[in-house]
Amino acid sequence: MDTERHWQDARSRVFGEFGLKPRPGFAERAKGVHYTECGSLMARETGKPQLADDMAQALLSHFMALVAEDPVTMPGAAALVRLAARHVPLAVASNCPLDVVEFSLARVGLRSYFAHVVVAGDGLLPKPHPDVYATAVRLCSVRPEEAMAVEDSVTGVESARRAGMRVLGVGPRPAEEGADQADLWLRTLADPELQAWAHAWANGAA
Incomplete structure (x- = not known):
């Protein structure tokens, strides 16, 4: 899912709602971060740490509205x-x-194509911790080195790598440190070479 676009819009709405402005480069620092931690980051970077919980809840509310809409x-x-x-x-x-x-x-x-959905919480730490990926691999009954994660953020790439998986990065390659932990970055999942490889693999697996 292309959720980052909605998270970015939601963050902008929250900053506007609270009459605050982020520091330069905030979008990259917030990418892939769990919404509760993002709320804390937003509050801390604007000098309003007491608003962390309120900003986190507003962030989630705006995000869900955007997803429902589009x-x-x-x-x-x-x-x-x-x-x-x-x-x-x-x-x-x-x-x-x-x-x-x-x-x-x-x-x-x-939804019906995914055997399992694993999210942070109930004892599982959010990315960049490896918990969600390690649990997903275990539920799929495969070894981590036999699994591949598809990620669009350095936070997610680090999580999958720490779980022992191979990682395909998708979208603009992030400038921050850690992007090189992915095995490969592609601009899009519609990349012709990726599509050709996937069909050749599927034909061989059939």
């Missing part, structure tokens, strides 16, 4: 999910709340 998949993602689901178990490992993940996937018709 759920979007990354280009090429839906086709890859449907193809891969015929041959291997798929799982979601996310920092988003469970109801957000379930709702988003259902809205775009992809």
